[in-house]
Amino acid sequence: MGRSESAPSGEPDRPEVPEQRSGEGPYLRVNDLRVRFDTEDGVVRAVDGVSFAVERGRTLGIVGESGSGKSVTSLAVLGLHNAKRASITGEIFVGGRQLVGLPEEEVRRLRGRDMAMIFQDPLSALHPYYTVGRQIAEAYRVHHPKAGKREARQRAVDMLGRVGIPQPARRFDQYPHEFSGGMRQRAMIAMALVNDPDLLIADEPTTALDVTVQAQILDLLADLQAEFHSAIILITHDLGVVSQVADDVLVMYGGRAVEHGSVAQVLRRPQHPYTWGLLSSVPSLRGDADADLVPIPGNPPSLINLPSGCAFHPRCRYAGRNGNRSTTEVPELRPAGEDGHLVACHLPAEERTRLYQEDVAQVGVAR
Amino acid sequence: MMRFLLKRVLLAVSVLFAVSVVSFLMFFALPRDPVTGMCPKNCNAERLERVRTELGLNDPRTEQYANYMKGIFVGRDLGSAQGGKCEAPCLGYSYVNSEAVSDTFARVLPVTLNIVIPAAVLWLALGVGLGMISALRRGSLLDRVSIGLTLTFASLQLYFVGAVLLLIFVYTLKILPTPRYTPLVDNPVEWARGLVLAWVTLALLFSAIYARLSRAQMLETLSEDFVRTARAKGMPKRQVYGRHALRAAITPIVTIAGLDVGGALGGTVITETTFGIQGLGRTAVEAVRQGDLPTIMATVLISALFVVVANVVVDLLYAFIDPRVRLG
Numbered sequence: 001m002g003r004s005e006s007a008p009s010g011e012p013d014r015p016e017v018p019e020q021r022s023g024e025g026p027y028l029r030v031n032d033l034r035v036r037f038d039t040e041d042g043v044v045r046a047v048d049g050v051s052f053a054v055e056r057g058r059t060l061g062i063v064g065e066s067g068s069g070k071s072v073t074s075l076a077v078l079g080l081h082n083a084k085r086a087s088i089t090g091e092i093f094v095g096g097r098q099l100v101g102l103p104e105e106e107v108r109r110l111r112g113r114d115m116a117m118i119f120q121d122p123l124s125a126l127h128p129y130y131t132v133g134r135q136i137a138e139a140y141r142v143h144h145p146k147a148g149k150r151e152a153r154q155r156a157v158d159m160l161g162r163v164g165i166p167q168p169a170r171r172f173d174q175y176p177h178e179f180s181g182g183m184r185q186r187a188m189i190a191m192a193l194v195n196d197p198d199l200l201i202a203d204e205p206t207t208a209l210d211v212t213v214q215a216q217i218l219d220l221l222a223d224l225q226a227e228f229h230s231a232i233i234l235i236t237h238d239l240g241v242v243s244q245v246a247d248d249v250l251v252m253y254g255g256r257a258v259e260h261g262s263v264a265q266v267l268r269r270p271q272h273p274y275t276w277g278l279l280s281s282v283p284s285l286r287g288d289a290d291a292d293l294v295p296i297p298g299n300p301p302s303l304i305n306l307p308s309g310c311a312f313h314p315r316c317r318y319a320g321r322n323g324n325r326s327t328t329e330v331p332e333l334r335p336a337g338e339d340g341h342l343v344a345c346h347l348p349a350e351e352r353t354r355l356y357q358e359d360v361a362q363v364g365v366a367r
Numbered sequence: 368m369m370r371f372l373l374k375r376v377l378l379a380v381s382v383l384f385a386v387s388v389v390s391f392l393m394f395f396a397l398p399r400d401p402v403t404g405m406c407p408k409n410c411n412a413e414r415l416e417r418v419r420t421e422l423g424l425n426d427p428r429t430e431q432y433a434n435y436m437k438g439i440f441v442g443r444d445l446g447s448a449q450g451g452k453c454e455a456p457c458l459g460y461s462y463v464n465s466e467a468v469s470d471t472f473a474r475v476l477p478v479t480l481n482i483v484i485p486a487a488v489l490w491l492a493l494g495v496g497l498g499m500i501s502a503l504r505r506g507s508l509l510d511r512v513s514i515g516l517t518l519t520f521a522s523l524q525l526y527f528v529g530a531v532l533l534l535i536f537v538y539t540l541k542i543l544p545t546p547r548y549t550p551l552v553d554n555p556v557e558w559a560r561g562l563v564l565a566w567v568t569l570a571l572l573f574s575a576i577y578a579r580l581s582r583a584q585m586l587e588t589l590s591e592d593f594v595r596t597a598r599a600k601g602m603p604k605r606q607v608y609g610r611h612a613l614r615a616a617i618t619p620i621v622t623i624a625g626l627d628v629g630g631a632l633g634g635t636v637i638t639e640t641t642f643g644i645q646g647l648g649r650t651a652v653e654a655v656r657q658g659d660l661p662t663i664m665a666t667v668l669i670s671a672l673f674v675v676v677a678n679v680v681v682d683l684l685y686a687f688i689d690p691r692v693r694l695g
Binding site: 078080084108109110111112113116117119121124125126127128129130138139142143175177191 | 506591592593595596597598599600601602603606611614615688689690691
């Protein structure tokens with residue numbers, strides 16, 4: 001959201017930041033992020049060297065199964081991991097400012113103001129004992145200490161109205177349990193946007209909602225992005241959602257990025273067998289209704305004891321094609337032909353293209 | 368809200384009614400004769416019989432019960448041997464203590480209240496405070512020491528801790544008088560000096576339990592999604608804990624505290640006995656031992672009343688704390 005154009009009532013109480021945020025470079029840049037947790041069972045490498053960037057006005061979809069590291073990545077960006085338990089290395093630039101290693105107090109000042117988050121289940125993410133309005137107004141007042149109660153209330157009511165909640169002034173005084181699921185998620189979005197953040201992270205924002213409401217919420221996010229020009233990270237396991245709203249896609253597996261590119265590249269010309277698997281396990285409205293869905297065999301890997309070499313090899317039907325490379329050598333993320341399309345796979349590019357055409361696209365389930 | 372309250376009060380009254388019936392019946396089920404027990408040696412059968420008739424113990428039990436309840440609500444005439452007219456709420460006349468039960472109560476009830484209320488304040492502040500700090504500094508030295516201490520005290524017994532404290536402060540250091548009750552208005556210093564051991568004993572044991580409970584509750588709350596949301600808003604830790612986490616963590620503790628305080632008000636038998644203070648609890652135990660029906664009935668009813676009232680208060684507090692409970 002360009003704060004230069006439309007500063008709402010009272011410019012937030014920001015410390016002076018060098019104006020590197022405006023103009024050049026993506027708003028969020030993550031380089032070689034690694035998040036490890038030391039547990040009694042061993043070291044959990046939840047995120048193991050992930051890099052990506054999101055510009056203002058664009059949406060990055062992060063896709064993967066449970067335990068692939070997508071939520072851990074987003075929590076790391078917001079600095080919400082417990083510093084005692086998680087060890088975070090790498091670089092996270094938000095508006096030009098490196099967050100890894102920054103004192104907690106400084107990250108806290110950015111949280112909710114420059115970067116905000118929408119959580120998966122709005123019922124449990126909202127405090128059951130406080131009114132929805134109060135929780136939104138509170139988010140505003142944290143970063144606008146000079147704002148009075150009335151101003152914060154007005155701002156919260158405006159935001160509730162902006163996200164499409166009817167009778168926002170009346171709804172302000174209601175509790176989360178008095179809201180429907182869709183309305184709760186709208187309130188959650190209002191809360192995240194109340195300080196005009198430049199970066200919005202939505203962690204499975206529609207998973208807890210039914211399908212018709214899902215579409216409304218996604219539309220709302222797209223509208224708000226067009227209006228406020230914010231960078232959005234959308235975490236999901238739903239490729240349908242990604243194809244609807246994302247510009248770029250990052251596919252994660254076992255804490256690593258396995259494929260990265262624009263939506264068109266990753267969803268239309270996917271290069272990684274894991275992405276193929278994800279696509280083949282999703283029903284398509286356009287494809288053959290009788291076509292069988294093909295699940296990916298096996299289970300997501302343990303992050304304590306990741307399979308050697310390519311972490312996907314135990315579940316990959318093409319793993320044997322490279323001698324023993326897939327079990328001994330970790331594939332690097334390399335350009336896959338088109339500009340900006342990256343993939344981490346040992347298969348040669350031509351072979352991948354052929355296999356995709358023969359084994360996946362033919363089945364008629366891919367988009 | 369009014370309907371909610373009315374329902375709870377009606378329920379409370381029916382519980383009290385049931386308690387009164389059951390304790391009345393249990394008294395007569397006991398294989399002993401209260402009159403024989405209270406009579407000096409030279410009693411003959413004729414005299415015993417006369418006393419029984421006089422006390423109404425020969426009347427049908429339903430009639431005795433009806434008379435008793437009538438006494439509570441409208442008062443009744445107990446006859447010249449039992450102090451004559453007894454105003455409502457008449458709790459009867461104790462033929463063991465030779466005084467109206469209400470007079471006994473006027474003496475012993477303040478004692479128990481003065482033991483329990485300050486002790487409860489102490490144990491809640493200490494226990495909940497320690498538990499919360501422990502949870503917020505999980506794994507720290509303070510947390511580990513607190514876990515060890517609370518486990519120890521939660522496993523100890525009142526009479527043991529009480530006796531040790533007595534030995535130290537009253538008999539060895541001689542800095543405190545033998546525990547006794549002095550009304551607060553008469554002499555606040557003596558009031559505190561006479562009861563402080565009882566407070567500390569109760570507080571140590573109860574706060575140990577409350578500290579463990581609060582710690583567990585707080586840890587559970589800290590992992591809730593809404594706490595993460597509060598942090599994601601950029602709220603300072605102090606506000607996240609004080610405003611969002613504490614309120615949710617404290618709710619179940621309110622329930623248990625209400626019931627514990629209600630129960631303790633009905634008599635702290637062991638504490639009173641350990642320190643030789645005549646409160647409601649000791650009075651109740653003595654009444655049972657001596658077959659003193661009016662005193663038994665009264666102590667049982669009063670304790671039940673405290674518990675029932677505590678329950679209603681907890682329900683109301685709950686509705687106040689948790690908006691989801693309202694209009695239940």
